Amino acid sequence: MHWINFPLIVIMVWSGLRIYWAEDVYAFGFLDWEWFKFFPESFYTSLDLNRRLARGLAFHFNFAWLFTINGLAFVVYTWRTREWRELAPNRRSLRGSLDVLLHDLRIRKEEPPKRGRYNEAQRLTYSLVIGLGALAVLSGFAIFKPTQVFPLTWVLGGYTSARVIHFVVTIAFVLFFVVHILQVARAGWRNFTSMVTGYELVDIDPTKPEASAEPEATAGSEATAGSETSAGSEATAGSEATAGSEASAGSVSSVPPDNPQETADA
Template sequence: MARPTQPALIRLTHWANLVLFAIMAGSGLRILAAHPMLGAVGEEYRWVPFQGTRPPAFLTLGGWLAGARHWHFAFASLFVLNALVYLAYFVASGEWRRRLFFPRRDARNAWETLLHDLRLRRAAPGEHGLYNGMQRLAYTGVLATAPLLVLTGLALFKPVQLPRLTALLGGYDLARALHLGVLVALAAFTVVHVVQVALHPRTLVDMTVGRRARHEGGPT
């Protein structure tokens, strides 16, 4: 019996995450623009690239600091709720088995895919299920990194109410730097992801309407 290779709930949470992440990123950058220096006042971090540089206005949302904070905190709960719905389905449905990176299964394919994408290998890697090894590696990296975005966000939102969490993350200022660093990493992944989709538009159809396998137990 045929079944969607991209289940409806995965597709729904994927597109919801796209919208919510864009809102969170835009409002977060507007908050950063109000004080673009990272580190304690007078002891700014020297290791931060582009220290003191305000993000371009067209990438920001909220208009001003208070407006951006309203946007950011209003949509933070929806962002987390969407992630929890996805995670619950991800685990309960067994989707993790075909989406997460397992070195024994995926390492060789990931390496061959990388060489092929860099034009260092002529032959394309063979079929490897729903995702190739490199895609699974990136997918797993995002899932492993995303919780840090939420934890640092909580430390910034409630540093007094959550002092242990804030201390665990190195204090308010380091948590702020980590929060921005994770945002930059996820934004970079998003750019690469969009480029890959543009190169392989069939995947956009798959994630929008759901492509069906030819038969149960066939390509996944």
């Protein structure tokens, strides 16, 4: 479930950008001064995001369901296996996160204690990112069907506000992703294999009597994540496959301008 997220989020961000291209109004700045505009033209051109609104929408509104289902599956799984206890932040987390941050930025020397599988900063960010996923889905539906799910749109401050939230959430996701990858790379290969296999390879302290020189694998993180992943993403692709292969009736070969610039005639 963790790994399915990777391609899904990539697809959602990519198709989302194709949609955003059609009306790219958000920018950082103050009054008339524009510091950074989302996004410079070269960004769209290099990623082939121009004039692709129809396809962007089609991918976005289809894969959104997979993202939602996968997210729900993750929550249910974490709940049923009680793994949420490892993940949920607690009273210590805010302070602890600061310690971890200071340590990681090389400002402080002593390593903060790691209680259980994740350190306090991990607890906090991983929990937040799940909340972020939920917010992405909720704000997404608020924009998708603002009248049919009007209470949701109302909670998020209306249609335009929900669209801003959706955009900010996306940016936050991308930032999280970058840091996440950097941290995993920093943590080393063994940590990575543990993410896949669900077991952590540990060197046993040779001073302990029963220890051997050989490293030994102990049970650890995300035990079932690895197997879930492979099974799951195949299933995703598979179910997609069967769903679509039925439909091969009419194909249109002419390619009209996929031209969102003139999209809305009203």
